[in-house]
Amino acid sequence: MSQDEARIHDTDIPDTADGTVTYDGPAGGWGSLQGISQIFGREWSSPAAIETLMRQNKPKGFMCVSCSWAKPADHHTFEFCENGAKATLWELTSARCTPEFFAEHSVTELRGWADYDLEMQGRLTEPMRYDATTDHYVPCSWDEAFQSIGEHLRSLDPKSVIFYASGRASLETSYLYALFARLYGNNNLPDSSNMCHETTSVALKKLLGVGVGTVVFDDLAKCDAMFFFGQNTGSNSPRFLHPLQEAAKRGVEIITFNPVREKGLESFVNPQNPAEMLTGRETRISSQYHQVKAGGDVAVLIGLCKHVFARDDEARREGRRVLDVDFIEAHTHGLDEFEAKVRAISWDEIERESGLSREAIESAGDVYVKAERVIGVYGMGLTQHAHGFLNVAMFVNLLLLRGNIGRDGTGISPVRGHSNVQGQRTVGISEKPELVPLDKMAEQFGFDPPRDKGMNTVEACHGFLEGKVRAFISLGGNFVRAIPERDAMEAAWTRMQLTVQIATKLNRSHLINGKAAYLLPCLGRTEQDIQATGPQAVTMEDTFSCIQGSIGLRKPASEQLKSELAIVAGIAKATLPDNPKLKWDDWVGDYGLVRDLIAESYPEMFHDFNDRMFTPGGFYKGNAARERIWKTESGKAEFTTPDRLNSIGFDDAPGRYRLMTLRSNDQFNTTIYGMSDRLRGIEGRRDVLLINPDEMARAGLSEGQEVWLEGDAGDGVHREAGPLRVTPFRLPDGCLGAYYPEMNSLMPVWHHDGPSKTPAAKSVPVRIRT
Template identity: 60%
Template sequence: MRQKAKIETYDAPAGGWGSLNAVMHILTQEEVAVLGSEILLKQNKPGGFMCVSCSWAKPAEPRPFEFCENGAKATAWEITGKTVTPEFFAQHTLSELRSWSDHQLEELGRLTHPMRYDPASDKYVPVDWSEAFREIGRELNKLDPRSVIMYTSGRASLEASYMYQLFGRMYGTNNFPDSSNMCHETTSVALPPVIGSPVGTVLLGDFDHTDCIFFFGHNTTTNAPRMLHPLQEAAQRGVPIITFNPLRERGLERFVNPQSPVQMIAGGTRISSQYHQVRLGGDAAAILGICKWVIEADDRASKDGGPRLVDVDFLVQHTSGFDAFAAFCRDQDWSEIERASGLARSAMREAANTYMAANAVIANYGMGVTQHKHGVETAKMIVNLLLLRGNIGKPGAGISPIRGHSNVQGQRTVGISEKTRLVPLDKLAELYAFEPPRWDGLSTVDACEGILKGDVGGFVSLGGNFVRAIPEQSLMEPAWSGLRLSVQIATKLNRSHIVPAEVTYLLPCLGRIEIDEQQSGAQAVSMEDSTACIHGSRGQRRPVARDALSEPAIIAGLAKATLKPNPKVDWDAWVADYSRVREAIERTYPDQFKDYNKRMFEPGGFPRPLAARERKWKTPNGKANFTVPKSAFAPPQGTDGVYELMTMRADGQFNTTIYTEDDRFRGIQGSRYVVLMNSVDMEMDGLKPGDTVTLVTEAGDGVERSLSELQVVPYDIPRRTIAGYYPECNGLIPLWHYAEGSKVPAAKSVPVRLFKDVIPEMIEGGEVPISTG
């Protein structure tokens, strides 16, 4: 039986004393209270280190404490003095470790020594770096490069990412799935055909000039908490902030700045002026309702000879497709829009009227948009909304997809992509005198399908926790043993490391916060934030483990052991001085990284040039394009007893990293195995708070996917919607259940049935468990 969660109401705002207490707790827990306090002062500062957590923008004029609660947790997690040594692995089999929780595994501390899996003892045993490189190179050269996956998490620096993709392509593979495939690939697919850019157009300074802010499907409280500072400043100026989200997330309701003594005493700021609890998958319909109201109001104004409510000059000069989109909006029935969005017409009218009164509007969105079956069309609908009034390409306005990991966007910029059209292969061929493969590689979903079919022979992972992050875990973990080779480059132990292939290596790397001493001295690295600005980062503490190598050094070691010598690539020189890697990046992408080494420590970062910010549209027709959605309406919910499950993150985690089993803002302590339900649904299904249930995926494909012993918690959530934690609920997501066009797992809307768990006393008493729903 799983431990029951303790449920207590938590009414405090985001930030404030709760945040300060959480920071002190994590520093104490990781035994770095003094060291951590010193190092945190250098976080997100020019000349300091860039946060290893989220990718939110860094200001040119940082606050005294330019970190958030989750950023402090990530820092403490990395600089912990706790270590996982060869002696630990000698005492524990991998079979035993697979029974440990995600939190227990990572809480052990930093990996210290390269290890090789020994199948005979089911344990990791130490290995020298030279032997590890030699054996991995030998194994890679036995495999068909097409069968090898080279995965990256979103933390690896631009320098390491560039070296990694070059190594892979010189080896002969284009299989470069990364964590983008699991979160914001939807953005990269949706935006290029409509605005000509795969990333957002907003800079941090735009928040100082905006007069209206929209949010769609984002939990800012836990996923980008530093963003609450510009939001609070905007709210205090009277800027309306309009939020669409199924759950009421605390940071988008109220925020207390822990750096303000006045606020700590007097209380915080209301953030959202409107908060609309849209149904799962209903964002596109809600946006359609807003657009319909704007267009019909403009029709009336045009008929009456009044001021137009759409930006006619912008539409004529810069856009295509407005007439077709406007006709589509006019034709939609309000009753269907209300059903699909879960909102009243009056709510959408209120949002539309606020939008029309604003001159500069920012639209932010997160995985609540991208991780839906129709996520690509929803992102395009957000663009439609902005284009109506010219809200792209002017100060204080634009589209702002909020990315997750600290360099997940930047990795794509320097070549980590399975899509060859996004990589300058001809330039790589010219610079390094080799012929790169020209076939498109495998995305994350494709890689999983290949592993299940037995077509994948090797998997090299630069960070991350792939096995835990992906869907279909009940099938994927057993299939992992069919791999010939698994190479895991990591700072801490996680689930992916204890599910071995035939040949498995665990290679410890330095973290970004550690001083990286190489031949030319201490090195700096760089990364790209959500606003496409590049930041330099310098390590601040001595490495925890003497035998841990930097990511560039490990990549170079693997490359030299695998590839034939190439006079155009001096791997040793690149490791000796990372500025040479940056020079290579600038040669490869001269328009994006001009004067790279000189500019990397510019306060606030230096922005990559994005044509859409200047209203230059790199689309086939040279215009920003309205699109008519094919599937604006989500299907009816609760059909035939089926619930829609959304996965969510807790206050005590960042992606698959679990800092604590608690979720402070939702009042849940001591367990992550819970399911949030609407109290009316609970009553109709005969459930009480504290009952446990089993979720079973409604898929119809013959695969059984279920998760048991989930404690029912009443919560303010739309009817026929339930919520559970990621990654615990990932096993309920079919591999084929993904966003159309981007293959991002549709983790925010999974059809499931819910059954009350069988209790031994019920069986003894002759009672029958209730199938609810």
């Protein structure tokens, strides 16, 4: 057995996993290159595509439109991953979705198309409005669109209008979009983080005083161990695999807890290493991989903390300590109550709720105890549960016990999915007015900003169902497809007076329209943005809180495209009364002026913004918790005492399963690039139900059998999805897997985390119907 093979420590995986669908190769390698070329063969091989990809995530290049991973100062030759390349080629496609396409196909017909087929029609080329008489989109001028949208907005109660933002719009556009909403009269500014990492923003803000992670990129090279919970690196942030590979090679213990065996956290072949590509030699990433039951992370983390306390007891008898008592005394609050609770919980309870053995959890706990510097990494496998706040809080508890926050090589690191979703929140896209410098903005722009809380995503969904939301403006995204309770939401959506979609490509949300509807095509991030003062640059914030500049150089897909910023300004000008402090035309002409406004509103983070925006690796906006300054109610980092042992929000019962919604390797959020989930061994289809062989046998199911899933939330509402093809897959008992967004119809809108209202997409109660 090789040294790399010996590093992997599989635990609690049933022997019956033999015969399940799986992928035998590593993440990366030739499979990654083939995955790109199979979908974008023509674009992938064109000189324009190669030139563009060579500028991706590099100084004076453009920020990837996919995930929010860092753009490091010391970059690789190819600073893009498989999914990042897919996202770029998706934008660079030669296909065009023109007015002739819409003349040929009615909206009703297009609603019956698959998500993949809609997006593969290519780039939108002209502004369009929905003609209800003919049920077709028809061309319109930009002036017509702006003026009509403005007239509708002026006729509505501002509190009834939603200003939604997906996670890709630049800081400049996001700032003006939020300003527009508040000038109009509301804080109804939900964004895509409401559906994924709002749990992070709420939990870390309360417990550490900051709403984002405390880790910076350089910490990855300084840690001794990493603990992963519910994060699929191989598909969702593949460039993370490079520092993970480096860490594994230098002996860093990487401990993974995830219900699904995600290939990127098992093994990796670096496509940038010729020797690895030629020999196929792979690096084992995780030294321990534990398949925790969906929603069982609370129990795992309690078990890890319980083991830390036990090892501390042993050390005290020898005159040592495992707990960082100096840190705990000076910087934390609430340990005594938490410790008493953890000590009182039995290992039998922990094993039952986690689906793991005591031995497995203690083995991981020993790694934590021995490591001097630990980073905690997590994704939506922690946040998207009915008690996701508790998941995050328990992870914070574990790190606090040994002072693993606020030192180099330590910290908590939520990995954000979309390219600027964190940055949008930083510059004002928030339904929570207390997070925005409203007094300063009132002074800047001469108005009285609304002070009442706005609607987040779940509250907006309730507003649709109740008829309280009358208009919806979407800055990117595919909102109707992404939200829970899809069938009911689509029916309610058409009762709105106005829907406006700012987009690069067609998706299903554009086909569920209000009485008046506009589809406004925008420039992509790879494209030249020429305004009155010349070519413009924009900025984004990465997952490590660094601000990066981005410049597009490709010729736009259509001469009629406008930038997102210009579209927002055009609607705002047509809607709002005159105000000499609102210089929309100047701001569109020179984005540097917008950055000056941001610096004025947020001087601590964005001082000298224009001068610093192209700092190699980005400039760091700062993080108080990283400096061990705790902006919490107690003035210290908070321990949280658990009141339950799982995060699912419902009781187990015979025949009731925990459904996890998953994204495939050929997918980013709701965007479906193709029908290959290579890293799980699933090809050519998405209508699959993943279930382990033991569960198949108990339920009397056979491989390939078609079944339906029915919601089992107990509220009397019938929800179903299918037919789905039974597929044996390595999952814990009681757990099922199926693809997002197709399974959203099974998720009640009220099934969400309490404090953050993040939809609980990783543990949906369902039954199987044959």
